[in-house]
Amino acid sequence: VSTAPAAVLPGDGRARGGGAFYAACIVALLCCTAALAWQTVRLRKALDNDFSGADPRALPALLSAPLPSAAGRTVRLGDLLQSKALIFVFTPGDCAACLPEMEDLERIQAMRPDIRVVGLMAHTNADEARQTATNFGISFPVLVDADGRLLAALRIPKTPWKMVIDTRQGRIYFQDPPSLTALERQAFVDRITRLGRE
């Protein structure tokens, strides 16, 4: 019986220790990736809950419904619009916070005459709509969705809401929730002024 010790290859122990280290790293990386994915899903879900966006399926109803205007007439939104339109959906109660956005819309109207800006004021009547338009110096046409039925049909999650639509194909180019900061507002203006020129 040989009593000679088994040959030990140099670096063997280190190699076995290194393997455990690499395995631990991989497990940690997998855990991190899983946690990140889970967080992303949660964040997406939270965002979806807040800003799920308007439903384009209700656009034909919006365009064809006869609506009272702040000017005192009854008009169809579709009759007012060109191929591209920016619909600004708001209520009289939004206007303290959305006053800067209102100014942006006036600027957009001047910069892009091919994009018609129209306001859709919900949960109000024609008198209040006219008063609001006067108080905030709104020059674009404002239509009234008195009981908020169109707002509900479009599934607009919050107001003020902005959507740029293709009136012929009834699709939404893009839409934005309320802009809270100057940066968000500028991003919206930049985006709309680039539309169709890229």
Added chain:
Amino acid sequence: MTLFQRSLALWLAIFVGWAGIASPQEARIGLTAVRQSLLLKTSGRVCQVHALSVGQLAVRDFDLAKEAAQALEIYGLDGRLKKKIGRFGRGPGHYYRLRDIDVSTQGDLWAADVDMRLTRFSVQGAVRETRLVQRPGFPVHDLALDEARGVYFLAGCDGEKMESAAGCETLHRYDLKGNYQRSFLPLDLKTRPLSTAAFEVFSMDLDRSGRVFMVDGPLPVLWRIEPTTGAVLRFAVKSKVFVPPPAIPLAQITKEWLSKTVSTFSRLEQVEVVAPYVVVSIRKPTSEVTHLAVFDTAGRQLAVDLPAPGPLVGSTAAGNLLFARKTPKGFEILEQKIVRAGARK
């Protein structure tokens, strides 16, 4: 003079000095019960109570977490619900965030809505008038009617200044027809360490001479505004139970963050003027435990952290405070009077 006489004189001087200098009122201010009634209301909240001239109570029930359930209710002398006035919504005659109510001398109810709307209801529930608060426009937190001088005040948070570290507090005066008269701003730039816009809740009340006393939830300050001169005076609210909310940018506030932190801070909730006192209630949004800071109308703090039987919900014309306490049967409305127990004549 012997050593004994000197010691005696010293002790006497110390005693007289202590008796004269120490605030005697602070320990003497207390509450005493006047009467109590039971509202047979087993759900919702009682945030504000106004005694109506016909012996009924107008109750404001407001809960941001259950906004569709908020209501303006009239209860009879028997404590039963007589009528609900208006309803949740954003249109004329509705209320979206019913922050405050006030009662006119004719008995009409004015409802101040964060949604920049003032609505005047009759006690029978008819919408007499609805006004948009747009020139200038801001979310309204509180309303104070001063019919004797033909004006009303609206306090709130200017939406355009919400992110400003200088604060968003807004106080405007209007005539009774709704025409804007003037603003009382800036209130106080020194007071505000950082933007606490997410927690701003304004409350105000008027004294007999038409001066406005106002607080803002996250700031330990009582403001007194003189409408005739526009002067704004600031009095510190000293309290050990007041824990202000953290200053955090609006964009970083999420529902999750709020739910974790809301139980950690308190705020100045309500101010009531019951001459000659001005009472400020301090409460955590998640707790019914309420403490009071009592001032005189000159701004001297007379009592610190006086325990109250429940949230302060209003005051009566007789100068008593109204507290609401939830019980299994309903809400007890406790009418209590401020007394100076053993006050020296």
